[in-house]
Structures are given as C-alpha cells and as structure tokens.
Amino acid sequence: DTAVSQTPKYLVTQMGNDKSIKCEQNLGHDTMYWYKQDSKKFLKIMFSYNNKELIINETVPNRFSPKSPDKAHLNLHINSLELGDSAVYFCASSQGTGPRNEQFFGPGTRLTVL
Amino acid sequence: AQSVTQLDSQVPVFEEAPVELRCNYSSSVSVYLFWYVQYPNQGLQLLLKYLSGSTLVESINGFEAEFNKSQTSFHLRKPSVHISDTAEYFCAVSEGIQGAQKLVFGQGTRLTINP
Numbered sequence: 001d002t003a004v005s006q007t008p009k010y011l012v013t014q015m016g017n018d019k020s021i022k023c024e025q026n027l028g029h030d031t032m033y034w035y036k037q038d039s040k041k042f043l044k045i046m047f048s049y050n051n052k053e054l055i056i057n058e059t060v061p062n063r064f065s066p067k068s069p070d071k072a073h074l075n076l077h078i079n080s081l082e083l084g085d086s087a088v089y090f091c092a093s094s095q096g097t098g099p100r101n102e103q104f105f106g107p108g109t110r111l112t113v114l
Numbered sequence: 115a116q117s118v119t120q121l122d123s124q125v126p127v128f129e130e131a132p133v134e135l136r137c138n139y140s141s142s143v144s145v146y147l148f149w150y151v152q153y154p155n156q157g158l159q160l161l162l163k164y165l166s167g168s169t170l171v172e173s174i175n176g177f178e179a180e181f182n183k184s185q186t187s188f189h190l191r192k193p194s195v196h197i198s199d200t201a202e203y204f205c206a207v208s209e210g211i212q213g214a215q216k217l218v219f220g221q222g223t224r225l226t227i228n229p
Contacts, residue, residue, distance in 0.1 A: 043222075050213075
C-alpha cells in the first residue's frame with residue numbers, strides 16, 4: 001500500500017495556465033507538507049498543514065494555494081504558471097508537529113512549464 | 115534560523131570502498147538531525163535520525179552517522195558501499211517554529227558507486 005501518493009507524476013503545461021497537484025496519505029497522520037525541489041535538487045518547504053489548518057507558509061507567491069479538504073489530503077493549486085515554477089513538488093506527512101517527527105514523502109510530481 | 119551545509123555536492127567511490135558524506139549544521143540549543151536518501155526518480159526516504167541519547171546512530175542497510183556537538187557535524191558513513199547505494203543523500207535539521215515542524219535541508223550529495 002502506498003503511504004503518501006501524489007497525482008499526477010508528471011505535469012507539462014504552458015505558461016499562464018492553472019494546474020493542481022493532489023496528495024493523499026493513508027498513514028493516519030495529522031500534518032502534511034508541500035516541498036519544492038529545484039533543478040539543483042535543493043529542497044525547500046512551502047507549506048505545512050495540521051488538522052486542515054495552515055501552520056507554515058514560507059513566503060510562497062500567492063499564486064500557490066494549498067487546500068486541505070480533510071486530514072488525509074493536501075492539494076496544491078497553482079495559478080498563472082511561470083517558467084520558474086518548473087520543479088519537482090513533494091508532498092509529505094507526519095504524525096504531530098513536533099521537531100522530532102519523521103516525515104514521510106510522496107514520490108513527487110515533476111512540473112514542467114513551457 | 116537553522117541551516118545545513120553539505121560540503122560535497124558529488125562523491126564518486128568504487129564499489130566496496132568506504133564513504134563519508136559530510137554535513138554541518140548551525141548551532142542551536144536543541145538539535146534534531148536527519149539523513150534522507152533519494153533514489154533516482156523517487157521520493158525521499160528516512161535513512162537515520164539523531165534525536166537524543168547515543169551520538170552514533172545506525173540504519174538497517176549499514177550506514178551510520180555520528181552527532182558531534184562540538185564540531186556541529188552529523189557526517190554519514192558506510193564502511194563498504196554497493197552499487198545499490200547510488201542515490202542523492204540529504205542531511206536535514208528539524209526545528210520547531212510557531213508550533214510546527216520545519217525541516218531545513220542541505221544541498222544534497224550525489225553518491226555515485228563505480229564498479
């Protein structure tokens with residue numbers, strides 16, 4: 001069984017379009033995250049949700065809007081896509097928000113903006 | 115804010131040779147350190163972590179890391195590598211911020227094993 005899943009795995013789109021990436025976890029965790037991995041493999045947190053509430057927003061442009069319909073899902077919607085949005089986006093989850101927790105990562109969604 | 119530096123962006127080694135991947139973190143009162151591994155075209159998997167207690171932590175596949183507070187380091191080592199260890203390795207420090215956990219990653223080290 002997949003613990004953290006993301007769809008789609010690949011996403012190719014034109015500049016200016018709006019797209020969504022979906023994330024689901026079946027681990028029963030209450031905290032979920034979105035990370036962005038750039039072309040140099042650098043990973044940076046974007047958002048964190050706990051029990052459907054936003055708790056971390058790392059100065060991400062407001063074209064990015066996460067939505068958590070329930071504790072098991074955290075979707076990422078991106079408006080007016082730009083070339084610089086091309087990256088691999090990873091969803092992750094953990095049980096609790098403490099700094100000692102292990103985060104479980106999804107397989108990633110490779111977004112290419114043309 | 116915490117920061118992590120991985121000193122080597124790429125490390126090529128021969129199969130069955132030992133390897134050390136270096137990681138230094140910025141100092142803090144409470145330090146929680148993680149090593150994650152990313153195999154090609156996959157997500158990140160936890161390799162090992164230091165939370166407290168023994169400064170030497172081990173993974174199930176032969177890797178170990180030592181927490182060294184005086185040198186603010188958490189280097190990853192393996193005495194004999196295999197082709198299957200080829201991957202990107204990320205060191206991360208975890209900090210609690212505004213009631214949330216934030217993982218701060220290093221730049222990653224690409225480990226390439228040559229036969």
